[in-house]
Amino acid sequence: NAGVTQTPKFQVLKTGQSMTLQCAQDMNHNSMYWYRQDPGMGLRLIYYSASEGTTDKGEVPNGYNVSRLNKREFSLRLESAAPSQTSVYFCASSERGTGANIQYFGAGTRLSVL
Amino acid sequence: RKEVEQDPGPFNVPEGATVAFNCTYSNSASQSFFWYRQDCRKEPKLLMSVYSSGNEDGRFTAQLNRASQYISLLIRDSKLSDSATYLCVVSPQGSWGKLQFGAGTQVVVTP
Helix, strand or coil: CCCEEEECCEEEECCCCCEEEEEEECCCCCEEEEEEECCCCCCEEEEEECCCCCCEECCCCCCEEEEECCCCEEEEEECCCCHHHCEEEEEEEECCCCCCCCCEECCCEEEEEC | CCCEEECCCCEEEECCCCEEEEEEECCCCCCEEEEEEECCCCCEEEEEEECCCCEEECCEEEEEECCCCEEEEEECCCCHHHCEEEEEEEECCCCCCCCEECCCEEEEEEC
């Protein structure tokens, strides 16, 4: 019953370093998402992938890139980390269809950029 | 103006009492509505979807008022385990993948 798995759970970076956050889901969902959550703000969409082979920008894409590696995996890359990217990052997945878009979340990655 | 607004709270509630709070949304064409629950330092989890006619799930009741563009959540007979942040989530029309999240309402149930 893994659901959505994110790695790593915690990370500390120095300004300018790069890293990739990994996300995998085992629910055979078509759509996957990356969000960031900052204090006092709702989750904000960084990028999403409606289906394998497609990616689209969300509300706050600057400074990030994504790769939909296959149906299960969707990674988020920070090429040159900045202190403003200190946040909690959540990956989510959902089944694309005509019904409501119910999303299932991973446990999150807590990232600090010094 | 935020697209989904919530009173951040905290709502301090004695165990066994009832608590209710609202969320307002700005896009009148929004189609789907949800309440998610988020425990401290954990991921959001779906609590319930909100239907036009209102719906109930055990001690939780959700209502949708399209005319005034708000949804509400009522918790009856509050339990200590209900302490959490409740996120209001809205799905705009024509943007199936792009949910809009409120910042959350914190509920603290006290013994």
